Amino acid sequence: MDYQMDHLRELEAESIYIxxxxxxxxxxxxxxxxGGKDSIMMVHLAAKAFWPARIPFPLLHVxxxxxxxxxxKFRDDLVERLGAKLIVGSVQDAIDAGKVREEKGxxxxxxxxxxxxxxxxxxxxxxxxxxxxxxxxxxxxxxKERFFSHRxxxxxxxxxxxxxxxxxLFNGQKSMGEHFRVFPISNWTELDVWQYLALEKVELPSxxxxxxxxVFARAGTLLADTPIIQRREEEVLEEKTxxxxxxxxxxxTGVWESDADTLExxxxxxxxxxxxxxxxxxxxxxxxxxxxxxxxxxxx
Amino acid sequence: MTDQSTELLRxxxxxxxxxxxxxxxxxxxxxxxSIFEDQYxxxxxxxxxxxxxxxxxxxxxxxxxxxREQGITIDVxxxxxxxxxxxxxxxxxxxxxxxxxxxxxxxxxxxxxxxLIDARNGIVEQTRRHAFISSLLQIPHIVVCINxxxxxxxxxxxxxxxxDEFSKFSNKLDVKxxxxxxxxxxxxxxxxxxxxxxxxxxxxxxxxxxxxxHIGSDHNLIDxxxxxxxxxxxxxxxxxxxxxxxxxxxxxxxxxxxxxxxLPSGFTTRIAKIETHDGEVQEAFPPxxxxxxxxxxxxxxxxxxxxxxxxxxxxxxxxxxxxxxxNEGPMLNRGKYxxxxxxxxxxxxxxEVRYTLDIxxxxxxxxxxxxxxxxxxxxxxxxxxxxxxDEYRKNRITGSFILIDEGTNNTVGAGMII
Numbered sequence: 193m194d195y196q197m198d199h200l201r202e203l204e205a206e207s208i209y210i211x212x213x214x215x216x217x218x219x220x221x222x223x224x225x226x227g228g229k230d231s232i233m234m235v236h237l238a239a240k241a242f243w244p245a246r247i248p249f250p251l252l253h254v255x256x257x258x259x260x261x262x263x264x265k266f267r268d269d270l271v272e273r274l275g276a277k278l279i280v281g282s283v284q285d286a287i288d289a290g291k292v293r294e295e296k297g298x299x300x301x302x303x304x305x306x307x308x309x310x311x312x313x314x315x316x317x318x319x320x321x322x323x324x325x326x327x328x329x330x331x332x333x334x335x336k337e338r339f340f341s342h343r344x345x346x347x348x349x350x351x352x353x354x355x356x357x358x359x360x361l362f363n364g365q366k367s368m369g370e371h372f373r374v375f376p377i378s379n380w381t382e383l384d385v386w387q388y389l390a391l392e393k394v395e396l397p398s399x400x401x402x403x404x405x406x407v408f409a410r411a412g413t414l415l416a417d418t419p420i421i422q423r424r425e426e427e428v429l430e431e432k433t434x435x436x437x438x439x440x441x442x443x444x445t446g447v448w449e450s451d452a453d454t455l456e457x458x459x460x461x462x463x464x465x466x467x468x469x470x471x472x473x474x475x476x477x478x479x480x481x482x483x484x485x486x487x488x489x490x491x492x
Numbered sequence: 493m494t495d496q497s498t499e500l501l502r503x504x505x506x507x508x509x510x511x512x513x514x515x516x517x518x519x520x521x522x523x524x525x526s527i528f529e530d531q532y533x534x535x536x537x538x539x540x541x542x543x544x545x546x547x548x549x550x551x552x553x554x555x556x557x558x559x560r561e562q563g564i565t566i567d568v569x570x571x572x573x574x575x576x577x578x579x580x581x582x583x584x585x586x587x588x589x590x591x592x593x594x595x596x597x598x599x600x601x602x603x604x605x606x607x608l609i610d611a612r613n614g615i616v617e618q619t620r621r622h623a624f625i626s627s628l629l630q631i632p633h634i635v636v637c638i639n640x641x642x643x644x645x646x647x648x649x650x651x652x653x654x655x656d657e658f659s660k661f662s663n664k665l666d667v668k669x670x671x672x673x674x675x676x677x678x679x680x681x682x683x684x685x686x687x688x689x690x691x692x693x694x695x696x697x698x699x700x701x702x703x704x705x706h707i708g709s710d711h712n713l714i715d716x717x718x719x720x721x722x723x724x725x726x727x728x729x730x731x732x733x734x735x736x737x738x739x740x741x742x743x744x745x746x747x748x749x750x751x752x753x754x755l756p757s758g759f760t761t762r763i764a765k766i767e768t769h770d771g772e773v774q775e776a777f778p779p780x781x782x783x784x785x786x787x788x789x790x791x792x793x794x795x796x797x798x799x800x801x802x803x804x805x806x807x808x809x810x811x812x813x814x815x816x817x818x819n820e821g822p823m824l825n826r827g828k829y830x831x832x833x834x835x836x837x838x839x840x841x842x843x844e845v846r847y848t849l850d851i852x853x854x855x856x857x858x859x860x861x862x863x864x865x866x867x868x869x870x871x872x873x874x875x876x877x878x879x880x881x882d883e884y885r886k887n888r889i890t891g892s893f894i895l896i897d898e899g900t901n902n903t904v905g906a907g908m909i910i
Contacts, residue, residue: 195745195777196708199500199579208781209740212722216835217793240769241781244734245726328570335569354567355903356593356818358600359892360740361832365901379581381572 210376211241217364219320225251227263228439230325230488250277257284266397281313311347329381345369390455402453413446503604504583516677521683526573577703582672592866593818627665634670642676646689656686711778716744718798721835736783746776753801760790795836797880805880811873819904824864833893839876846870884908
């Protein structure tokens with residue numbers, strides 16, 4: 193007998209270990225749910241980690257009000273199926289209440305506004321650990337993120353003063369008012385996630401699969417036609433067969449021309465693609481260190 | 493296609509700016525097609541803007557703003573690439589700032605240590621440090637890449653001289669498996685493809701080594717250790733009296749029906765079932781996350797351990813260990829800290845500092861017993877309750893612990909039990 197696990201099962205075992213560690217070490221954890229494939233996989237892993245008990249923490253979705261309708265429907269179906277608790281933090285409400293100000297102009301996005309709403313929800317719910325589906329291969333600032341990432345009372349990340357993380361010992365000790373961000377799928381790559389979703393036959397929103405949609409090009413990215421994005425005159429609509437590689441706010445999620453309409457074809461496409469998955473995210477393109485800057489302030 | 497079975501291999505690298513480490517990592521990523529076009533275009537544009545010659549691959553690994561500004565790596569960075577045979581996780585650690593802390597962190601989970609030596613300079617202080625830390629952290633395999641062979645005319649004698657000198661030094665260390673490969677990361681010799689410039693070398697290329705080094709025995713499969721992490725109690729109608737002990741196997745192979753001993757209570761019972769969400773499994777081995785159900789109900793909780801009656805760990809309150817100190821303030825003699833060991837947590841007091849170690853000369857200093865940042869020392873701790881431990885040499889999970897400052901909650905030290 194060869195006692196060797198394959199890489200997907202080893203990654204799964206690691207993530208389950210982290211999820212259980214969070215349930216054991218924290219009083220009031222919450223799982224940040226974006227509707228994207230990574231957070232769908234997180235929910236799937238959490239369901240496995242605590243079976244036959246229910247997931248012992250609620251899901252928190254910060255809704256920009258600019259989500260694809262498919263995302264919201266998928267979220268509600270998933271929550272119902274698992275019998276999980278869902279909390280929705282609304283960016284629209286925060287705008288209406290004058291707590292945050294909507295960006296103006298052509299590339300206006302509510303992406304940045306999520307941070308304030310997220311921090312407010314975390315404080316309101318007195319959550320001491322917020323689980324996120326970020327991966328280290330996504331972006332260079334995330335390559336240095338810990339599994340257990342300590343945040344001060346302002347929710348800020350201090351990349352130069354992170355706790356060293358050794359073996360499988362995770363230090364979740366904190367003072368009053370501080371909290372942790374925890375990233376159980378840190379070691380997964382985009383390809384790992386897709387292979388695992390296929391292996392486990394996890395249900396996914398239709399946006400990930402090739403479909404016909406009216407799109408236009410801006411700064412090398414294809415964006416979906418929606419009333420919430422202002423189009424320049426020269427930006428003409430075309431119908432194309434596209435799919436999303438990441439799903440976020442409609443204003444900043446690019447779509448890709450692709451005819452991958454099954455998981456197998458998506459895996460094939462990703463194994464051979466030469467562009468990163470966040471390459472279509474206009475929020476990352478604002479500056480070279482825009483992810484690091486946003487993370488320091490408390491972004492996912 | 494989706495059921496392709498590949499293993500996971502973790503390796504650590506350490507090095508300074510000039511020894512070609514970034515170039516080597518860049519080449520491994522590039523040749524395995526793990527660098528994407530947009531990433532490449534981005535670092536190319538940055539290199540041009542900064543007036544650098546060529547594309548600076550180090551920009552791929554330096555993620556934080558201050559690192560880019562200063563041209564140094566501050567923190568452990570994790571990189572990923574895969575070949576059809578294996579998926580690789582690189583813990584890339586800087587060679588200068590906070591070197592002990594970062595090297596130790598990167599080494600703690602590694603299967604392989606990759607040590608890079610500049611063929612022109614031979615063994616330097618940092619090479620010794622890295623080799624020593626690799627042995628202290630018991631990384632099972634070491635591969636020494638003698639780099640920049642192109643700059644010494646691909647001379648066999650240059651390679652042999654460094655290999656012999658390194659072996660002489662590593663004989664004093666506790667290193668089990670060591671390989672030497674002459675390479676040029678810049679030109680690509682012996683990294684992925686065999687070098688035509690070094691016909692005298694008939695060993696493996698680095699990629700071949702990484703894809704084939706045997707890691708199946710890296711875990712302890714003899715001594716059964718299951719630290720209870722979390723107790724699963726669903727409290728619903730379908731699973732009314734269900735009580736499952738969730739955790740990750742830290743050693744040995746557990747089987748259904750095995751007689752087991754529970755620590756600290758000392759009760760014995762049998763394994764009724766080993767479960768995962770996917771159903772029952774017949775055996776559980778490291779590093780599987782499973783749920784164990786016992787034939788009898790006992791009051792077992794987080795921090796307790798399930799073992800075999802004829803193979804017990806040490807049940808100890810006096811812990812003799814090597815320690816690496818990470819904190820700006822020194823370790824206090826008679827100081828009190830929180831200790832985390834497997835899923836246990838206790839308080840401890842530093843009873844004695846036996847010696848501090850000069851990691852360049854391996855000299856044991858018994859006079860200066862102050863343990864400062866980045867120091868390595870032999871200490872004795874006394875814990876408030878018994879821990880279930882093994883020697884770190886026998887088990888990297890049950891033999892390791894961290895120390896936490898009770899005031900700041902920071903992780904201030906890492907220990908390996910002797």
